[in-house]
Amino acid sequence: xxxxxxxxxxxxxxxxxxxxxxxxxxxxxxxxxxxxxxxxxxxxxxxxxxxxxxxxxxxxxxxxxxxxxxxxxxxxxxxxxxxxxxxxxxxxxxxxxxxxxxxxxxxxxxxxxxxxxxxxxxxxxxxxxxxxxxxxxxxxxxxxxxxxxxxxxxxxxxxxxxxxxxxxxxxxxxxxxxxxxxxxxxxxxxxxxxxxxxxxxxxxxxxxxxxxxxxxxxxxxxxxxxxxxxxxxxxxxxxxxxxxxxxxxxxxxxxxxxxxxxxxxxxxxxxxxxxxxxxxxxxxxxxxxxxxxxxxxxxxxxxxxxxxxxxxxxxxxxxxxxxxxxxxxxxxxxxxxxxxxxxxxxxxxxxxxxxxxxxxxxxxxxxxxxxxxxxxxxxxxxxxxxxxxxxxxxxxxxxxxxxxxxxxxxxxxxxxxxxxxxxxxxxxxxxxxxxxxxxxxxxxxxxxxxxxxxxxxxxxxxx
Ligand code: UD1
Numbered sequence: 031x032x033x034x035x036x037x038x039x040x041x042x043x044x045x046x047x048x049x050x051x052x053x054x055x056x057x058x059x060x061x062x063x064x065x066x067x068x069x070x071x072x073x074x075x076x077x078x079x080x081x082x083x084x085x086x087x088x089x090x091x092x093x094x095x096x097x098x099x100x101x102x103x104x105x106x107x108x109x110x111x112x113x114x115x116x117x118x119x120x121x122x123x124x125x126x127x128x129x130x131x132x133x134x135x136x137x138x139x140x141x142x143x144x145x146x147x148x149x150x151x152x153x154x155x156x157x158x159x160x161x162x163x164x165x166x167x168x169x170x171x172x173x174x175x176x177x178x179x180x181x182x183x184x185x186x187x188x189x190x191x192x193x194x195x196x197x198x199x200x201x202x203x204x205x206x207x208x209x210x211x212x213x214x215x216x217x218x219x220x221x222x223x224x225x226x227x228x229x230x231x232x233x234x235x236x237x238x239x240x241x242x243x244x245x246x247x248x249x250x251x252x253x254x255x256x257x258x259x260x261x262x263x264x265x266x267x268x269x270x271x272x273x274x275x276x277x278x279x280x281x282x283x284x285x286x287x288x289x290x291x292x293x294x295x296x297x298x299x300x301x302x303x304x305x306x307x308x309x310x311x312x313x314x315x316x317x318x319x320x321x322x323x324x325x326x327x328x329x330x331x332x333x334x335x336x337x338x339x340x341x342x343x344x345x346x347x348x349x350x351x352x353x354x355x356x357x358x359x360x361x362x363x364x365x366x367x368x369x370x371x372x373x374x375x376x377x378x379x380x381x382x383x384x385x386x387x388x389x390x391x392x393x394x395x396x397x398x399x400x401x402x403x404x405x406x407x408x409x410x411x412x413x414x415x416x417x418x419x420x421x422x423x424x425x426x427x428x429x430x431x432x433x434x435x436x437x438x439x440x441x442x443x444x445x446x447x448x449x450x451x452x453x454x455x456x457x458x459x460x461x462x463x464x465x466x467x468x469x470x471x472x473x474x475x476x477x478x479x480x481x482x483x484x485x486x487x488x489x490x491x492x493x
Pocket of ligand 1: 145221
């Protein structure tokens, strides 16, 4: 197969950079049983940060299992703007970071992809200077970056924020960051990743305490180790990084996406369908599996990288609280809420990671869900049935949750706001169609007609 550049070194015209412009919709006919097997894509959050991590190395690297997503294209556009040469073939990316020509990331892309701020650590460590626009808040919260900044300062960087851009440089002539002891006030995924990457090329030893333990952080650490970094404590709260002068080329496959896998497990539970998934790392899904079992489903580990969801007769009300890993992931909160709307009883769902991540409640209510929100808590009184309705995705995971609600609802749901879905789910509707779901993407006038069509009469409802 011929190599296909997904972005050019001269610009980002090929990148779908206009989330605002997507007028297409998903039409979902609910209550169809699903069956079969889902192939889980590579983890979006690993892919993004591992791509940034390539900047640490001055030799070409190959990354495998990279999902084809708008967010991945955007990260590629940021790296291209910095001088990295990128080619995509199938699910792998070849990145050549030998000639970094710029140390300033372009605002128009950083503002569309928060994770692109994470290039600050590797760029600073390798080039001695990085100028990255502040990404700003997003639909789920303000998302400050002071933990990233304070950690880099502790490692000897001079960091100033001027006119909305973080200017970081390593003062003096040695141009290496210095190892430091860093305690994170909160186990931030992004801050842990930024500081771990920066520390790989620092002089001396860095200890990051209260580090995030998310599997994607461990995946980044393993990628850095494959390039020759010396990191101990991977997957624990304390990371110890002994800096090395340079890193080398590697060929690395990222882990499967635990959030995509969790979303499909809930698709099985909400449609009372048995489905299997692979590849997965079952331990990465520990909290989600525990809560699905509490809700009445069974999750069976069929082989080391394959699991199956066996649905229960009824969906039992279940409380959840989102927490840093290994707690229940905030990225699964909206999807679990979709399941709880159809449960037998009352559930309390508490969001502790992001301050504004319950906006999907209003959309579930349009479908007949009974949910009351106080602060960061949602009390969900299960209803016997949801009814399809026009709904609007408010953020990435909310978009998946509304698809799930649509699968479990009577009649037709028409979801707009697909630019959110396309950021983070590879071929969601194709994968669901393969399982037997009736879900279609409509564009242009067909999308408008679907959104405006009358509700179905009861005789037309599928069961
Ligand atoms: C990453 C994930 C995102 C996931 C989140 C939590 C990527 C690309 N995104 O986001 O999908 O939902 O982890 O698991 O990997 N915070 C501060 N100051 C900081 C940094 C963070 O107050 O300097 C706060 C945030 O505002 C938020 C909380 O810490 O309330 C968690 O954020 P963090 O773990 O950093 O999430 P991200 O890395 O942005």
